[in-house]
Amino acid sequence: MSDWLFDLGNSRFKYAPLRGDRAGNVQAWTHGAEDLRSEALRALPQGRIAYVASVAAPGLTATMLEILRMRFQHVHVAHTEGRFADLRIAYGVPARFGxxxxxxxxxxxxxxxxxxxxxxxxxxxxxxxxxxxxxxxxxxxxxxxxxxxxxxxxxxxxxxxxxxxxxxxxxxxxxxxxxxxxxxxxxxxxxxxxxxxxxxxxxxxxxxxxxxxxxxxxxxxxxxxxxxxxxxxxxxxxxxxxxxxx
CATH class of the missing domain: 3.30.420.40 (ATPase, nucleotide binding domain)
Structure with missing residues (x-):
């Protein structure tokens, strides 16, 4: 079963298969709250792990996570970290950095x-x-x-x-x-x-x-x-x- 990447932005929703340490072919659509209940969601992939990043409104994010948890064995949500791999963020409070x-x-x-x-x-x-x-x-x-x-x-x-x-x-x-x-x-x-x-x-x-x-x-x-x-x-x-x- 494959692993997938999901990016829920302020205006667009994008997803792609995980290919090594890169994203594979991307699919995207412009979203609104109503789109998360549309027919398009039925075409979302299913798999082992979903890796998710979201800057959308909390309600929209919660709805998407609920949907993904029904389609994947595990769902991991990315959060900003002050240090990760070779990256060091300047913000004193990393959680305030999108x-x-x-x-x-x-x-x-x-x-x-x-x-x-x-x-x-x-x-x-x-x-x-x-x-x-x-x-x-x-x-x-x-x-x-x-x-x-x-x-x-x-x-x-x-x-x-x-x-x-x-x-x-x-x-x-x-x-x-x-x-x-x-x-x-x-x-x-x-x-x-x-x-x-x-x-x-x-x-x-x-x-x-x-x-x-x-x-x-x-x-x-x-x-x-x-x-x-x-x-x-x-x-x-x-x-x-x-x-x-x-």
Missing amino acids: VDRFLALLAAARGQRHVLVAGVGTALTIDLLDAGGLHHGGRIAASPTTMREALHARAVQLPPSGGQYHEFANDTDDALASGCDGAAIALIERSRAQGEQLLQAPVALLLHGGGAPALLPHLPPDTSHEPLLVLDGLARWAVHLPPAAG
């Missing part, structure tokens, strides 16, 4: 390089990790999608999506896309520059999350895109668990 950020860094740490990890989802998260696995802290901001939705909520005449990026737009839709995407791009670029100043060395840039593809064309060409970073981190967490836990 498990998605923790797992993304755990996956990024295997590269043994200075890296800035940017996750573009509901939030924009940015974390600096040195080649020795030491986390130097990070930032959290609204992602471009969330910025657009917030503007629309306060000013309904401003559309929540659409438009094209331009350095200086001459249309409202384009100006919104350019401003919100540009804010994220600027924060990422500043964080990388500040990281290189702090570490006195080049820092690689790594993007993940559903909103990453829209930003990639406007970031330096050496930017890496690793859409499975959180699931790969969950895979690494799974294989490093003590035998009694796994």
Whole structure:
């Protein structure tokens, strides 16, 4: 019986088989509370162990765990740890550091390089990790999608999506896309520059999350895109668990 990885985010649910210390082929859908009772759940795999990471609301998480416990012999839920494998988290209270950020860094740490990890989802998260696995802290901001939705909520005449990026737009839709995407791009670029100043060395840039593809064309060409970073981190967490836990 196979082992599977499950990532329940703020807006998307993803799962993949565990393949060594990496995620296999991923399936995903946009979720809401009602989707966890939909026909799609009947297609979920069954197996020996389910490894789960969730940043969703507690009620949504509890519902998913209940479903998985009916389909798997064991269910293990990942939590942020101050030290795990070669990773050391900067937060004084590790529980306050999101498990998605923790797992993304755990996956990024295997590269043994200075890296800035940017996750573009509901939030924009940015974390600096040195080649020795030491986390130097990070930032959290609204992602471009969330910025657009917030503007629309306060000013309904401003559309929540659409438009094209331009350095200086001459249309409202384009100006919104350019401003919100540009804010994220600027924060990422500043964080990388500040990281290189702090570490006195080049820092690689790594993007993940559903909103990453829209930003990639406007970031330096050496930017890496690793859409499975959180699931790969969950895979690494799974294989490093003590035998009694796994």
